[in-house]
Amino acid sequence: MTGADGKELEPLFGPGLTGMKNLGNSCYMASSLQSVFSLPVFQDRYLTSFVIHPPTCTNPSPATCFECQMSKIADGLLSGRYAVPHVPEPSDALAGSDTEAPADGDKPRVHFQEGIRLAMFKALVGKDHAEFSTMRQQDAGEFLQHLLEYIRRASKSLAVDEPTGIFGFAVEERLECSQCHGVRYKTQNEELLSLPVPVRKREAMDIEATPSETSAGAEARTTYEQDTNRKVDYQPVQLNDCLSNLTSPTETEYKCPACDAKVTAIKSTRFSTFPDVLLVNAARFQLDGWVPRKVDVPVIVPFTDLDMSPFVGNGLQQGENELPADEEDAPTEPQFDADAMNQLTGMGFPEIRAKRALLATGHNGAEVAMNWLFEHMEDPDIDDPLPVATSSSASSATEPSPDAISTVCEMGFTPAQARKALRETGDSIERAVEWLFSHPDDDGSDSAPAAAGRGAEKKLPGSKDLPARYRLKAFISHKGPSVHSGHYVAHVWTGQADSSGGGKGGWVLFNDEKVVRADEGEQAAERLSPFAYVYVFERMRE
Numbered sequence: 096m097t098g099a100d101g102k103e104l105e106p107l108f109g110p111g112l113t114g115m116k117n118l119g120n121s122c123y124m125a126s127s128l129q130s131v132f133s134l135p136v137f138q139d140r141y142l143t144s145f146v147i148h149p150p151t152c153t154n155p156s157p158a159t160c161f162e163c164q165m166s167k168i169a170d171g172l173l174s175g176r177y178a179v180p181h182v183p184e185p186s187d188a189l190a191g192s193d194t195e196a197p198a199d200g201d202k203p204r205v206h207f208q209e210g211i212r213l214a215m216f217k218a219l220v221g222k223d224h225a226e227f228s229t230m231r232q233q234d235a236g237e238f239l240q241h242l243l244e245y246i247r248r249a250s251k252s253l254a255v256d257e258p259t260g261i262f263g264f265a266v267e268e269r270l271e272c273s274q275c276h277g278v279r280y281k282t283q284n285e286e287l288l289s290l291p292v293p294v295r296k297r298e299a300m301d302i303e304a305t306p307s308e309t310s311a312g313a314e315a316r317t318t319y320e321q322d323t324n325r326k327v328d329y330q331p332v333q334l335n336d337c338l339s340n341l342t343s344p345t346e347t348e349y350k351c352p353a354c355d356a357k358v359t360a361i362k363s364t365r366f367s368t369f370p371d372v373l374l375v376n377a378a379r380f381q382l383d384g385w386v387p388r389k390v391d392v393p394v395i396v397p398f399t400d401l402d403m404s405p406f407v408g409n410g411l412q413q414g415e416n417e418l419p420a421d422e423e424d425a426p427t428e429p430q431f432d433a434d435a436m437n438q439l440t441g442m443g444f445p446e447i448r449a450k451r452a453l454l455a456t457g458h459n460g461a462e463v464a465m466n467w468l469f470e471h472m473e474d475p476d477i478d479d480p481l482p483v484a485t486s487s488s489a490s491s492a493t494e495p496s497p498d499a500i501s502t503v504c505e506m507g508f509t510p511a512q513a514r515k516a517l518r519e520t521g522d523s524i525e526r527a528v529e530w531l532f533s534h535p536d537d538d539g540s541d542s543a544p545a546a547a548g549r550g551a552e553k554k555l556p557g558s559k560d561l562p563a564r565y566r567l568k569a570f571i572s573h574k575g576p577s578v579h580s581g582h583y584v585a586h587v588w589t590g591q592a593d594s595s596g597g598g599k600g601g602w603v604l605f606n607d608e609k610v611v612r613a614d615e616g617e618q619a620a621e622r623l624s625p626f627a628y629v630y631v632f633e634r635m636r637e
């Protein structure tokens with residue numbers, strides 16, 4: 096194996112530098128495992144298990160015990176016992192060896208390692224899964240999530256520590272009604288950030304060099320193009336710009352429960368907390384006639400200084416009025432047949448009348464509804480809001496008005512306090528303020544039904560600490576037209592090389608059983624990282 100520059104790739108051996116034999120389209124699994132086992136939490140967890148689990152294992156067969164399999168992989172990858180040069184027997188050479196013939200007859204052969212075989216593990220982790228049980232190529236990002244879920248389940252069933260908590264973080268979605276300016280916050284727990292990459296075509300005129308492209312970036316692109324025989328004709332983007340895009344406000348249509356109307360709302364997504372290890376899945380897709388197609392947009396990723404701090408969200412702010420209830424909690428309108436609605440509104444009937452007619456005629460199509468409308472044109476309630484379930488009127492009666500909450504907040508109370516006080520006093524501002532002065536220690540957090548299920552009061556994964564700075568620990572690259580074909584490799588940062596030279600340190604490429612240094616040359620981390628698919632960032636703690 097040589098680079099395009101003719102330089103021999105330097106095979107590496109030793110603890111943590113073990114390859115995995117390809118079992119036929121298993122590189123997505125190997126790359127995911129190399130990334131996961133590059134993390135100290137997983138190394139410690141499963142090396143410990145390698146010692147303490149087997150004597151206590153109650154599973155009749157180690158082949159069907161996930162804990163046994165994972166701890167064997169940890170030992171296999173990290174002990175170094177299997178990371179030794181594989182010198183093929185003469186018969187192997189005749190049969191076609193897995194090492195390549197030397198370019199120069201005088202040079203010694205480069206021997207790679209054989210790599211550990213994970214057939215049992217693959218069978219176990221893919222069992223009963225429609226895709227991972229097959230020999231087909233898979234999406235490494237999906238497999239990673241499947242693996243983490245498996246680890247969680249298996250750890251729980253053994254009542255042992257589960258190491259996947261390091262990936263957990265929470266995102267907050269903030270929605271602001273453009274009319275009443277009420278807000279709604281929702282938090283959601285995640286463990287893999289799916290990050291849309293903006294797709295911008297390169298102009299034909301600057302196809303050779305884009306101003307925003309660094310010389311290293313241009314070089315990386317050229318290598319990638321030669322390597323994959325695919326032309327990169329998209330503008331490179333900074334990872335930071337993808338994050339800014341993700342977190343910047345967008346307009347969306349929203350049924351505001353306070354305005355009781357369809358309005359334009361401003362939506363933004365930010366990070367409530369940050370994980371110890373941030374998994375980023377770069378979503379480089381473009382819709383091609385409704386079919387998502389992978390596009391080779393180079394993403395420039397900082398290796399040592401990804402600062403996530405600017406993307407933090409701080410939840411409900413002083414002076415913000417929370418909307419009465421989540422959209423999902425609001426009573427849902429009956430479903431209306433879209434075709435019938437289109438016909439009726441197409442004839443010029445207002446939406447509310449069309450819905451009322453369909454409701455009144457038992458959803459029997461546009462014609463029946465139209466006849467009903469002609470008969471009921473003069474009904475006084477023809478344009479009134481549709482009747483809703485009684486539970487909603489009950490909840491709106493107990494929910495203080497945003498105006499009242501706002502007025503109480505202006506006197507220096509929190510929205511939670513204001514809401515509770517108003518609820519206690521039947522929405523009277525005067526009495527609510529009195530109530531608050533007589534309950535100085537009440538923070539308003541308990542017995543507030545609307546607030547009880549809110550994310551802010553739940554224990555969120557990850558940490559709110561700032562700054563949130565990361566360095567790139569590993570990434571999984573993919574070559575090929577779709578994530579379900581082609582080949583996956585993993586790059587892992589193994590720490591600063593020691594000054595004595597040689598040995599461990601720097602970037603290492605795991606390409607199935609081949610493990611090579613990847614600090615420079617064709618397979619260098621710098622060249623492949625712009626086209627990686629999954630990035631693993633480790634939080635830096637000062």
Ligand SMILES: [Zn+2]
Nearest residue numbers: 152160162163
């Ligand atoms: Zn076991």
Ligand SMILES: [Zn+2]
Nearest residue numbers: 272275351354
């Ligand atoms: Zn509103």
